[in-house]
Amino acid sequence: MSPDNPPSRTPAGDAFTALVVQILRLNGHLIAAGDALARPAGQSSARWQVMGVVEHGPATVAQVARALGITRQSVQRVADLLEGDGLAEYAPNPADRRADLLQLTDAGRAALRTIQSAQRRWADALGAEIGEDALRQAGEVLGRVAEVVGRGIHEE
Amino acid sequence: MSPDNPPSRTPAGDAFTALVVQILRLNGHLIAAGDALARPAGQSSARWQVMGVVEHGPATVAQVARALGITRQSVQRVADLLEGDGLAEYAPNPADRRADLLQLTDAGRAALRTIQSAQRRWADALGAEIGEDALRQAGEVLGRVAEVVGRGIHEE
DNA sequence: CCCTGATCGACAGTATGCTGTCGATTCGCA
């Protein structure tokens, strides 16, 4: 980013930093793109992701949060909004009296189908431009980045 | 994410979606890591990024925002906080009476050096684990992803 | 059968980023 960085010690460190910056920037664009895909159904990226998790079976808020890698509280907020909009509902959980099960309503399933259809067309079109091999290789590298970053957080 | 996705049309689309999901997840971990790096200096990722832009010369809030790829308003908020903490200050801009120039104070430069030092060690260590070639190749692919995603936003 | 620790939802507070709007100023072109 800065044209005149302080001397970095290794080329690999420079490449790592550059990749991190790219990911941070891309994140904003991807959320915007996701919102655009979900907008025709009156939804957002966050709502779509929560709906996607409970699509094939009810789950508690905590389970959804773990599946998405975000906090319970964030999911709780979105889930309550989905319930308020009639897209999802809470069902009693016989296995745990505290944690009701979140599940989609018919309206929720319809909205999700609309979004998924648009998302599939979007991903197919853009994916074809980049090429499957390159995407998979980049994904493999990002997986390793996630691994070492996650490890570093605990150790440091 | 979902174990039983609706039938996606192309392998490239699947790979694209998988990469997007990875990036969204990684973003959270990277911000957490950046905050951890900036914490010893009492700062955060957002503050560090703004300071990094004005490190080698003053700039207006709008210029910083463009350099970071985020909105003026977000930068304005952080810049005002930095000023409040005595890490940055506004200087009159002879070229534009509206837009004062943001520049670091001595305290700001000291805090930035602390963070950059830790960041460099972090990037060097993790970068070495992944390998420069893999990082560069992944960066090249992400650059192409950013290009097609950004193009899609305007067209759609 | 209880007690202790873990998990869960609820609530409050904070950080980051976005959109939209406004008036002031600057810039570019006729």
Add this chain to the structure above:
DNA sequence: TGCGAATCGACAGCATACTGTCGATCAGGG
């Protein structure tokens, strides 16, 4: 040279996600 368009900071409002705390509930070891 003057006027309309673009840019800039300021302000308000919203969405997303985080931490921390609390009481309720669950699960497992004595």
